[in-house]
Amino acid sequence: MQALLIDGLASCRMAEIPDPSPGPGEVLVDIRHVGLCGSDLATFTGLNPLVSLPRIPGHELGVVILSAGPDVPAAYVPGKRAVVMPYTACSTCSSCRAGRINACRYNRTLGVQQDGGLSERFVLPYGKLILNDRLAPRHLALVEPLSVGFHAVDRGRITSTDTVVVLGCGMIGTGAVIGAVARGARVIAVDFGDKTAIARSYGAAQTIDPGTEDVAARVNDLTEGHGADVVIEAVGLPATFTQAIDLVCFSGRVVYIGYSKAPV
Ligand SMILES: [Zn+2]
Ligand SMILES: [Zn+2]
Incomplete structure (x- = not known):
């Protein structure tokens, strides 16, 4: 079967790889959307320090079950649609023992530390699937990136009384906007130009364009001089890491999603 292989710096090609078959506790899935x-x-441009090449990318997956190996529960039948959890957990490191399996020290993300799902078919432990027949496969592929923002909202303990500044309105920041709005918070979305249009369409009350406006002054105005109750950083630059601290109120909460590639 065919897979997309990143085989070097800024280089990728379609590769022929062996057809996988499910072992005990595993399912074979048809990859519908990535x-x-x-x-x-x-990874493609050589800026991901966690990845080694060659690598098949693909960690945001909408899949349909094709077959199941032995020792798989009856619910995992062919035709079932699913979201894929692309992370692993060792169960023995300090994070795993604390129940924070999303932060496993030895995590091996699909498409990063191990080959991902940008191929025709893929084999996974059944426990990595979240069955869902309500969403279309292309929507299932959006669940993983959106859940990153939802998790940040959870970590920020956001409630309906909070004013939340979201720095960065890409896919991850958009998830944070949607999650905060769903909790009834007032959201101020910050990004350049029309990148905040989507945030506004999902319920952001105000938007700020750092290209034309003084972000700190605007947040100050919009919060009667207090600062935001919560700031979610979804950019990953040293400047926005420090800006988050400047924008948050006394006793506020800052959640960093982005990771900075340069010292902060
Ligand atoms: Zn672990
Ligand atoms: Zn992703």
């Missing part, structure tokens, strides 16, 4: 994000681009 989302590509900034981390895939970083």
Whole structure:
């Protein structure tokens, strides 16, 4: 079967790889939709320090079950649609023992530390699937990136009384906007030009364009001089890391999603 292989710096090609078959506890899935994000681009351009090449990318997956190996629960039948959790957890490191399996020290993300799903078919442990027949496969592929923003909202303990500044309105920041709006918070979305249009369409009350406006002054005005209750950083630049601290109120909460490639 065919897979897309990133085989060197800024180089990729379609490759013929062996057809996988499911072992005990595994399912074979048909890959219907694959989302590509900034981390895939970083893999392609050589800026992802976690990845080794060659690598098949693909961690945002909308799939349909084709077959199941032995020892798989009856619910995982052919034709079922699913979201894929692209991370692993060792169960023994300090994060895993604390129940924070999303932060496993030895995590091996699909498409990063191990080959991902940008191929025709893929084999996964059944426990990595979240079955869902309500969403279309292309929507299933959006669940993983959106859940990053939702998780940030959870970590920020956002409630309906909060004013939340979201720095960066890409896919991840958009998830944070949607998650915060869903909790009834007032959201101020910050990004350049029309990148905030989507945030506004999902319920951001105000938007700020750092290209033409003084972000700190505007946040100050919009919060009667207090600062935001919560700032979510979804950019990953040293400047926005420090800006988040400047924008948050006393006793506020800052959540960093982005990771900075330069010292902060
Ligand atoms: Zn991603
Ligand atoms: Zn672990």
